[in-house]
Amino acid sequence: MAAKAKADGKTDVPNLQESVVEVHVHDGTKRKAKLPPRPEKGKDVKKVRAALLGTGSASGEKGPEAGLIELPEISVREDISITLPETIVNSIDNMDAEHIVRTMVEFGSKALVLSRHVGSLYRREVKEGGREKVEELQGKVDKLEEEKVALEKAKEGWEAERKRLATWRVRCLDSEEKLNKRIGELEEDYDDLKDKYDGAVDGFFPSRCGRDGLKV
Numbered sequence: 001m002a003a004k005a006k007a008d009g010k011t012d013v014p015n016l017q018e019s020v021v022e023v024h025v026h027d028g029t030k031r032k033a034k035l036p037p038r039p040e041k042g043k044d045v046k047k048v049r050a051a052l053l054g055t056g057s058a059s060g061e062k063g064p065e066a067g068l069i070e071l072p073e074i075s076v077r078e079d080i081s082i083t084l085p086e087t088i089v090n091s092i093d094n095m096d097a098e099h100i101v102r103t104m105v106e107f108g109s110k111a112l113v114l115s116r117h118v119g120s121l122y123r124r125e126v127k128e129g130g131r132e133k134v135e136e137l138q139g140k141v142d143k144l145e146e147e148k149v150a151l152e153k154a155k156e157g158w159e160a161e162r163k164r165l166a167t168w169r170v171r172c173l174d175s176e177e178k179l180n181k182r183i184g185e186l187e188e189d190y191d192d193l194k195d196k197y198d199g200a201v202d203g204f205f206p207s208r209c210g211r212d213g214l215k216v
Contacts, residue, residue: 092100 095103
């Protein structure tokens with residue numbers, strides 16, 4: 001009997017002859033479930049209530065509601081709508097209660113296995129998708145690095161061209177300055193030669209003669 005109690009209720013029953021039964025409650029959430037009293041074991045029931053709910057429930061003092069055990073609470077979402085055909089609803093209503101329980105347990109077991117399988121598939125999909133995303137981003141990074149290297153080379157070429165053009169401009173300005181200086185020197189030489197030529201012509205011809213011939 002103790003083995004059956006352990007298998008069905010998952011409770012620790014150290015000694016069935018004792019009046020107080022130790023009940024372990026799992027998780028931190030709670031819900032209420034009725035503890036049916038036993039007429040022939042009134043004193044034992046009071047001791048169980050006192051052990052579970054405190055001394056107030058057994059002595060008559062005000063305390064937690066007697067006859068209740070705190071169990072894990074079940075949360076149900078209210079935003080889920082399930083629609084079933086009338087034939088299925090009628091078949092469920094006419095089904096034996098034990099068969100419904102067995103079906104629910106079997107369905108819950110399959111759902112648990114399926115949920116674990118789906119969870120594994122989802123984690124694997126997320127992992128593989130993350131790897132593909134990383135590879136895609138790495139490809140973009142490599143492409144940007146190549147473009148950066150190409151821009152650096154182009155920049156170096158533009159810098160060399162700018163320096164060359166700057167040097168050519170300096171050379172042009174230097175040549176222009178030298179050319180202007182040379183033109184000035186030639187103009188001075190031309191003026192000197194002209195003066196010398198005029199002086200030589202005036203000394204060679206008589207005073208009454210000009211360079212264009214004799215004066216009449």
